[in-house]
Amino acid sequence: EKPVLDKEYLLGNRFGLLDYPSSRSGHIVPKTVMQELGLSANNVDINYYSSHKELRRALLAGEVDIISSYWAVEDNESLSKNYAMPLQETVSGMQWFLKMQTKNTDLFCAMQQVVKDISDSHPRPYYKTLILEEGCATHE
Missing domain, CATH: 3.40.190 (D-Maltodextrin-Binding Protein; domain 2)
Incomplete structure (x- = not known):
């Protein structure tokens, strides 16, 4: 944030x-x-x-x-x-x-992406209902 x-x-x-x-x-x-x-x-x-x-x-x-x-x-x-x-x-x-020392947005966004990747690849539909937090910039 x-x-x-x-x-x-x-x-x-x-x-x-x-x-x-x-x-x-x-x-x-x-x-x-x-x-x-x-x-x-x-x-x-x-x-x-x-x-x-x-x-x-x-x-x-x-x-x-x-x-x-x-x-x-x-x-x-x-x-x-x-x-x-x-x-x-x-x-x-x-x-x-x-330079933000305490709220590491990059780490948060990277972790959120890892969780999303895992949920996307999981075979059970339950894990596909993941809701992501907003605020991560897309990197081109």
Whole structure:
């Protein structure tokens, strides 16, 4: 289950932003969203990086909890779409990427898929009545 990205959730997280004030996806839009929620460098930890590649590296290394970036094809290899959240509904492509420590959606979805595969292959109709939880992104 994805969190609601409100002020309460975002407080206490470490943010990774681009060190380019002219970047829409990595600087302008995330700072605007943060300001609208009453967040600033005074109440959240903001770290700046020189590129989108560095933002991704910092997220995967655990230096930050949330970055703002775009989804690239190569992200399928190291990031999960389960942890991508739209940054602003009116602007396509820009997303928050979350490093979730306690609610491991990927593990949940993988386990759910295993149970589904077993139920699908079982000969008894009883096991075919499995109802899956929503919230797992399909991986293309």
